[in-house]
Amino acid sequence: MTPTATAPAARTQAENLDQLASVAINVGLGLRSGQELVMTASVDTLPLARRITEQAYRAGASLVTTLLTDDESALLRYRHAPDASFDRAANWLYNGMAEAFKIGAARLAIAGGNPNLLSNEDPDKVGRANRAVSQAYRPALELITRHEINWTIVAGATPAWAAVMFPNDPPDEALARLWSAIFATSRINTPDPVSAWKSHDADLHKRSAILNEKRYSALQYRGPGIDFRLGLADDHEWLGGGTTAGNGNYCIPNMPTEEVFTTPHKDRADGTVTASKPLSHLGTMIEGIQVRFERGRIVEAHATRGQEVLEKLIDTDDGARRLGEVALVPHSSPIAQSGLVFFNTLFDENAASHIALGQSYSSCLINGDKLSPEELAARGANSSLIHVDWMIGSAELDIDGITATGTAEPLMRKGEWA
Numbered sequence: 228m229t230p231t232a233t234a235p236a237a238r239t240q241a242e243n244l245d246q247l248a249s250v251a252i253n254v255g256l257g258l259r260s261g262q263e264l265v266m267t268a269s270v271d272t273l274p275l276a277r278r279i280t281e282q283a284y285r286a287g288a289s290l291v292t293t294l295l296t297d298d299e300s301a302l303l304r305y306r307h308a309p310d311a312s313f314d315r316a317a318n319w320l321y322n323g324m325a326e327a328f329k330i331g332a333a334r335l336a337i338a339g340g341n342p343n344l345l346s347n348e349d350p351d352k353v354g355r356a357n358r359a360v361s362q363a364y365r366p367a368l369e370l371i372t373r374h375e376i377n378w379t380i381v382a383g384a385t386p387a388w389a390a391v392m393f394p395n396d397p398p399d400e401a402l403a404r405l406w407s408a409i410f411a412t413s414r415i416n417t418p419d420p421v422s423a424w425k426s427h428d429a430d431l432h433k434r435s436a437i438l439n440e441k442r443y444s445a446l447q448y449r450g451p452g453i454d455f456r457l458g459l460a461d462d463h464e465w466l467g468g469g470t471t472a473g474n475g476n477y478c479i480p481n482m483p484t485e486e487v488f489t490t491p492h493k494d495r496a497d498g499t500v501t502a503s504k505p506l507s508h509l510g511t512m513i514e515g516i517q518v519r520f521e522r523g524r525i526v527e528a529h530a531t532r533g534q535e536v537l538e539k540l541i542d543t544d545d546g547a548r549r550l551g552e553v554a555l556v557p558h559s560s561p562i563a564q565s566g567l568v569f570f571n572t573l574f575d576e577n578a579a580s581h582i583a584l585g586q587s588y589s590s591c592l593i594n595g596d597k598l599s600p601e602e603l604a605a606r607g608a609n610s611s612l613i614h615v616d617w618m619i620g621s622a623e624l625d626i627d628g629i630t631a632t633g634t635a636e637p638l639m640r641k642g643e644w645a
């Protein structure tokens with residue numbers, strides 16, 4: 228069911244939540260009648276999770292299984308668990324998720340945790356726990372990065388997240404402001420959100436088609452603290468908006484999404500890059516990131532806050548020091564225009580051009596889903612346990628596309644498409 232169109236300004240909070248749930252199931256996830264759904268959500272987003280469950284069953288879901296997480300319980304582990312706990316993950320649970328995906332289940336995540344949850348915890352324990360989860364989640368994540376299944380991520384406001392974004396507002400007001408920012412940037416504040424999403428999706432496809440025709444061999448970045456050249460993988464393919472997953476279902480993996488993205492060459496990144504926004508990574512904040520690349524590899528990494536977490540992150544494995552994604556986002560995107568820093572990658576990566584350390588998406592290579600790991604590596608695709616996006620775009624960033632013959636063409640000027 229698509230809730231009937233109501234003038235956006237006249238909608239109640241409940242109606243907006245229904246619109247978001249409907250768009251998440253019918254446009255973002257593209258849930259097929261008879262399909263199972265595995266959803267992850269925080270207990271603080273239960274009202275949205277329940278509405279999504281309702282929309283899923285109305286769309287014909289055969290079974291919805293929701294795995295709930297709780298920030299306070301996560302902290303209790305850091306307070307009271309023995310040291311050996313931090314090398315453990317619930318492998319049985321992640322194996323079960325992979326199993327569900329293999330038999331055709333779709334995957335939906337509601338993002339909305341406290342961006343600062345683990346900021347005051349021992350970085351060594353945080354790093355070990357993250358590594359254990361990354362390893363346990365690997366089989367399930369592979370089905371997602373190979374785009375075998377339809378999946379999507381939507382956001383739900385939580386009091387802790389709202390407090391980080393609007394620290395000077397009373398809690399109720401902060402939560403209301405965050406919800407309205409989510410509705411605005413997720414295109415729910417339109418008379419007909421489903422058709423707004425369809426035309427936005429068509430725009431992103433048009434933009435990637437133009438870039439695919441150009442077949443640039445590299446991108447050259449210039450901006451504050453940025454002097455950087457990034458080679459693109461051989462046979463790379465730009466993607467944006469929705470795609471048809473291996474299981475035949477069309478989905479738009481992130482809501483909101485404003486990016487067109489592809490796979491860079493893991494051995495061809497040179498120069499200095501400075502982040503334009505803070506990075507909230509699994510409950511810890513890393514600010515003022517500046518790194519230097521040589522032949523694809525980070526050889527120097529600094530952060531004004533969270534240096535130790537950053538170092539642990541890039542030491543995860545060899546691929547964690549190399550790039551797996553490059554994405555272009557114009558500075559005029561609704562998220563950038565909101566002027567807000569969300570401290571949440573789902574939003575902040577769609578407010579600015581970005582790059583990601585770690586695992587690449589094989590769907591960003593021509594016929595990539597059919598290539599073996601060796602063939603992927605030969606084309607320059609990176610492999611790692613991590614995939615962490617960080618923002619480098621701003622209103623001062625210029626990017627040139629470098630053609631196969633070495634000619635530079637203006638691609639973005641002052642953060643906008645040239």
Ligand code: ZN
Binds near residue numbers: 486552581616
């Ligand atoms: Zn991205």
Ligand code: ZN
Binds near residue numbers: 552583614615616
């Ligand atoms: Zn990414």
